[in-house]
Amino acid sequence: MDYVYFLRSERDEARTYIGSTADLKTRLKRHKEGGAKHTSHYRPWKLVTYLAFSTKDQAIQFEFYLKTGSGRASASRRLWESAD
16 A cells, blocks of 8 residues: 655644655654654644555555645645644
């Protein structure tokens, strides 16, 4: 399985991150420890949700879609928890 995951910064809840990985547990640990360049400045992070895909190609395609304008709009309506 491959995963697309959604993170929200606990320090600045307006900061979000979408990524994909085959090893979700290890990847989340890396984000939390500051080992990921794009997320190290807004630690700590919390996992909001994740989606599992049967192939890496499906996960990458969905991640890319979520990083487009329409993908971000769709995710904000359906997948992100409220920042309240």
